Amino acid sequence: MAKVLTPRSESYAQWYNDLVLKADLAENSAVRGCMVIKPYGYAIWEKMQAQLDRMFKETGHENAYFPIFIPKSFFSKEADHVEGFAKECAVVTHYRLMNDPNGDGVVVDPEAKLEEELIVRPTSETIIWNTYKNWIQSYRDLPIKCNQWANVVRWEMRTRLFLRTAEFLWQEGHTAHSTKQEAIEETETMIGVYADFAEKYMAVPVIKGLKTASERFAGALETYTIEALMQDGKALQSGTSHFLGQNFAKAFDVKFANKEGKEDYVWATSWGVSTRLMGALIMAHSDDNGMVLPPKLAPFQVVIVPIYRKDEELEKIKVVAEDIRKKLIGRGIDVKFDFSDNKKPGWKFAEYELKGVPVRLAIGPRDIENGTVEVARRDTLSKETVPLEGIDAHIADLLDQIQENIYKKAIDFRAETTTPVETYDEFKKVLEEKGGFILAHWDGTPETEEKIKNETKATIRCIPLDQPDEDGVCMVTGKPSKKRVLFAKAY
């Protein structure tokens, strides 16, 4: 059977696009830059959502919903924020169409012009802080810890499915606190939640760190990030958590009376992850045959394919398969039967490999005779014949092993592809020949950061939280540095 995907070695970008389309994850729509998330891709996103939502609730957050539209004037209230988002936003100017007096279509009704234009939210700090103003009078009203699952729009010029789209789905947490310390703790808690989710569920190891000033969220005093490494040696920013200080409280005049009755501005955080995580999930694990899904996020963990010639054989296989299915469901494992008769087993095998189903069971007449089943692992592409007796325990255990193995593989890859360098020449050489994460000393100035970016396209992904202090000198300027920072080319 011909490979349906361009091999990664030929073009990683083309492989990615092929995979997203062929595995039925998403596709481009008729609207520039907006994607359609197909049922199989959406089922993975739903699994992500469900787990993240549990983690948010466990850390004391509640969901709410705020308007999709933001009055244009709200953006002007926080200077950095408008600077960051004004250049890429969808603007609603009218609220009615009319029949075209000159043709058969419809045109905008010029009389239905809005007094003030509305922006389709690119992020919701402004509309939410305008709302919080009415919710907060005293310290007793704090903290407020809201999360919103929503769509947002950023008018990106160059888009790629999941990684950068004009409309995307995300969650945005927005919290309000009475002290600076509490807000900083919230910011750190949430980047921790994201890191846990990435590592334990997506099986994607991440580096937690602080963004440099030039890479901060528009309006934040500090941005925490998790950075993941893709198989092509490029980094993917996978989630961010922002300490916003009192910037939005000041912009929207949100004050509270503290315990002593003194007024102060409220302290804020915001944090988000998006459908971009789908891109990270795909690029971290998949291979030339298709997706490799960690069992914890697979829409179904096991697929059962019958191998038969005669209908009597199929009937016997169905009985055994149904028995296996019930036992697996009893263990909380999602199973799909594929008994469709218009596709050959070989076609089905390739299809479920493409879709990354962690475990495939094939059952034929000989298995029925011998009381066995063929078990294939997607991550290693290996097969074994296993007794039916105890098959459910075997598979439950195998799924744990697969989850662990995928994670370990990603950890090992990252270890191999992370290089400490001392000189700028070495930096450029590693970047060109090997890529990956590079740990190097930097003098802490935006000028040097900018120079490196312009000359090499590598950016400082973060100042890692877990990186030990180490005296050194900036690889570019020779000025003193106390800690290595993490560089990479990035998506």
Next chain:
Amino acid sequence: MAKVLTPRSESYAQWYNDLVLKADLAENSAVRGCMVIKPYGYAIWEKMQAQLDRMFKETGHENAYFPIFIPKSFFSKEADHVEGFAKECAVVTHYRLMNDPNGDGVVVDPEAKLEEELIVRPTSETIIWNTYKNWIQSYRDLPIKCNQWANVVRWEMRTRLFLRTAEFLWQEGHTAHSTKQEAIEETETMIGVYADFAEKYMAVPVIKGLKTASERFAGALETYTIEALMQDGKALQSGTSHFLGQNFAKAFDVKFANKEGKEDYVWATSWGVSTRLMGALIMAHSDDNGMVLPPKLAPFQVVIVPIYRKDEELEKIKVVAEDIRKKLIGRGIDVKFDFSDNKKPGWKFAEYELKGVPVRLAIGPRDIENGTVEVARRDTLSKETVPLEGIDAHIADLLDQIQENIYKKAIDFRAETTTPVETYDEFKKVLEEKGGFILAHWDGTPETEEKIKNETKATIRCIPLDQPDEDGVCMVTGKPSKKRVLFAKAY
């Protein structure tokens, strides 16, 4: 304590608005017609979503996501559809802001004008059928049964929280079938799912029926509806399911090859319920003290309030309360503790009454001595003292009783408030003096329907599916009629 809500007898509309605000369900935002759904209101919506989503998946549907924007030209392709939605849609015309050359704010950048305007989806038939075109070649690709949870925008001029807002949250199912029969069955299955959900979960009885031609969805051949009766005697359309025939397939040229290899257009349905259901839930059950929530949709079914003077008392109460909580959680019952010390028990009682919590437990020092707890029901506002021993079984049973009682009350109210009439004079008299549902004969013409609407403001809510055939004459024209139809004034 002064009543916080305007009594229903004084102004039902004001009572409703007071309740939505005071029970922290939702509020108006800075954007005209768009609401903020507050955490408590959103938690109820999440319970609705979760249950509906389960029911959709049980009936073979998958979730997906389609773009929020629809190219303007797509609307022109289905004539009735554009007629129905063009007059109330938000139009995106530009994709960038710039600094105002004359001031300190931002203005639309005139150079960033879109070639074709984009409509913020009021419903997604057009963008989805444009997508399905590429998914469907043969009968083997059918049926497609997708659902989408999304926000939509209809530029309503007169808005009311949950009932009619410019932006609202909903789900929209869009299915594609190879035969007319299968599509009609799907349409009927889904109105059945909605009716089940309304009755078994919301405890709101509904009448299933067909809309008349003039009340059909824009582009549908047949619209099925569920109609609920509110306490003020007005009807609320609570969900609709549309048989779209081949209209959208023709508009977007979606054909398939059938088993015989012959080409035909695909058959379509769509169906949806929205945050409007929150309005139905509130108006069907609540009273002058606040919400009355059916236990199955309450964010927490039980609240525990301690009654104490001394801290030693509180410590003992906490031990008992924790024991109760664990037992209730073991039965899948959500419990909230309210041990906050800055509010008096009386304030808390009123607050949880306002929020409709089905069962309130109060525990004081005497209860500790006697091994009892005070159990209050929200639906009947009655209290009893119950032994701690077996309290969890008692409450589980009580919650079932409450769910049933609320439903029964709504059923009884509807029975009392449904009137068959024979003459137009009688119709007008009942409408004015009593309101509610009226069953009357109608001659089947849009002219008579229109006349009744203009003269009385009552509309045909539906032609009920379960209404028996009965020979009669139209109350207005005296022409023959085979079946009574359901009239009411409506939201």
